Amino acid sequence: MKRREFLAAGSAAFALGGCNSPSATIEGGFTGIDVARGHALRDDLVRGTTPSQARRTRVLIAGGGVSGLAAARALRLSGIEDFALLELEDTPGGNSRGGTVNGLTCPLGAHYLPVPGNDAHEVQDLLEELGLRQRVAGRWQYDERHLCHSPQERIFFEGEWHDGLLPVQGVGATALAQYSLFAQRVGALQTAARFVIPTLRAPLTPTLRALDAMPFATWLDQEGLDEPHLRWYLDYCCRDDYGAGAAHVSAWAGIHYFASRHGFHAPGDDNAERDAVLTWPEGNGWLTRRMAQPLGDRIKPGQVVTRIAETRSGVEVDAFDVVSRSMVRWQAEHCVVALPVFIAARVVENPPEVLRNAAATVKYAPWLVANMHLRAPLADRPGAAPSWDNVLFGTRGLGYVDAQHQSLDPTPGPTVLSWYRPLGPSSYDSGDGRRLLLDRPWTGWRDDVLAELSVPHPDVRSKATRIDITRYGHAMAMPTPGLLDRIGPQAPSRGRLLFAHADWSGYSIFEEAFTRGHLAALAIQR
Structure with a gap:
């Protein structure tokens, strides 16, 4: 089947499915990200509000993604307990958070972590702390319950499923x-x-x-x-x-x-x-939830950071609390700026030149995750058995992962399929993906998911009960040509400000974000 024929078949299957089962029976909507909070800063809706409260802490962490959580963990393990972490959303974790659909856990973003190599020893230490690996007879062994169960991946190509993701037959x-x-x-x-x-x-x-x-x-x-x-x-x-x-x-x-x-x-x-990967029903949310758990009320959710400034005696940070609708002024000895560079450059007073250059250089890929609840397992086309990662050749989406693949219960039952769709520039998308994310109703994305998955699974429309859509307007930095040369390998530090985010690596993965957050916190202790 040629790519054009494949896509045409997808459209035909979708049209046929639409006759048998109306879309209106599938519930859903947007979830996971409060777009208005981030845009409140962009649109200057909260900047300039007079602080009505003042708080003090030794170290303030601005940003609760993987870098911010790693910095908090490093502080805690080194004996520094007097710190606070400001997070924009209701829960920390950034694009490594998990959620639920109809009671079943699923990823809202990143869904796996490759077993890290020895250069990522900070991440290895985290996995050891969480009980995911231990030394047995002089060798490191990973808990098989958390390694991706077999079969790991397959591709739908020329009308049937094949093992692996590379077309061969x-x-x-x-x-x-x-x-x-x-x-x-x-x-x-x-x-x-x-x-x-x-x-x-x-x-x-x-x-x-x-x-x-x-x-x-x-x-x-x-x-x-x-x-x-x-x-x-x-x-x-x-x-x-x-x-x-x-x-x-x-x-x-x-x-x-x-x-x-x-x-x-x-x-x-x-x-x-084959690269071994660690994965969970909620994806990397399993990791970030455990990183956040020991922090307790030091995590301050719903905080829109509007200003970060160095003073003679330390650092001053203004943050708008979305619950109390008030501005809080924090004073600290140091601040770990674990924010994307485009936000950091906006809120840091007199930003260093390297930060301004990075903000002007780094481009971001919009991203969408659709979590589809199924009341029963889907019928399957011939070929390779259902896998954790299921990719369709020649489609706009990246395929789906099955949130229940790691379950030790062999009884078939309801599950959640997490479907991923990048919207950065490619042969599939050349327009403004970010604007499309904002303007398109969730039903449009629902229809895209159903159209694509109806080809290998004609019954998907009749078994889907709910589809929740999570949108990331700035999901990840894109490693565009020349980016590494322009931003350099090291994140900057200036006085009492330490910058930590995967953006400084030029692309977004757990190991990069975690290591940079960890090292920023260690620099405070020197």
Whole structure:
């Protein structure tokens, strides 16, 4: 089936399903993110409000995503208990939060964590603390209950399901040869340069700078890697990790996706080692909830940070409390600014030049997550068995994960499918994804989900009971060409302000955010 035929089939299946089961029977709406809070700062609706309360703490953390939670954990473990964390939403965790649909837990954003390598030793320590790994007979072992259960992934291609995410059957000899060629090039670059997570532990060498300077699609063209199935897969990987297509992210980012872990392995490679991943029904919300639990009332939700300023004696931070509708002025010795760089540059008085440059340079991919509750398991097409990660070849979405895949109960029953849709620039999206997120009603996204999933699952429409949509206007920094060279590997610090966010790595994953938050807190103790 050609891509155009596949999409046409999807539209036809959706139209047929619409005749049998009206969309109105499926409940849902937008959830997870209070868009108005973030836009209150953008639209200057709260700036300038006179503070009516004053509070003091030793360390203030602005931002409750993974970086902010990591900073709070590092402070607590070092014996610093006098701190507060200001979070915009009702719960911390950023794009690593979890939620529920009809009583079943599901991810609102990031849904897995690859088993970290030794360069991410701060993350390894967290996993040990949470009981996810322990040393047995001199070797580290991970709790298998939290490792992704088999089967892990499959792809819907040419009318049936296939194991893995790389199209293999029926793609032709040219595709298989280019799969092998790409594997060789990734291996050669792994030898020539150091690709590491977190990125701050790898020097920006001439090889990495050259890759950072050009689009990934351009590099692939130069290497003669033009086979459509390979190019679809690599574009999918970029959209999956970075929110934008291969023509819009750097060659460094495209290679880093593979080279920073176990490389790329062509089909039939007997030495292939699949990346083990940790996952939970609520995705990485499992991690952030446990990171937040010991903090208690030091987490201050519903806080719109409007101003961060250094003073002679410390730091002054103004935050609008959305519940009391009042401005609170915080005074602290230090502030960890765990905010996206575009927000940090807006609220920090007299921001350092490196922050201004980063805010002007970093571009963000909008993102959408749709959590669909099913009253019963879906009927399946022929081929590979239902997996945790289920991808459809040639579609705008990235496929879905099954929130109940990790359940130890073998009895089939209701579940939640989490469907992901990046809206950054790609061959699928060239318009203003952020504006589309704001303007389009939730029913439009509902119809997109049903249309796409009706192809492999014709009964999805009759079994879906609710679809909750979570929107992220600035979900993640996109590693566009030249970004690493412009922002540098190290986040800045200025006096009593320490900056910590995945934005300073140029892309958004748990390990990057966690490490930067942890190191910022350690710098306070020196």
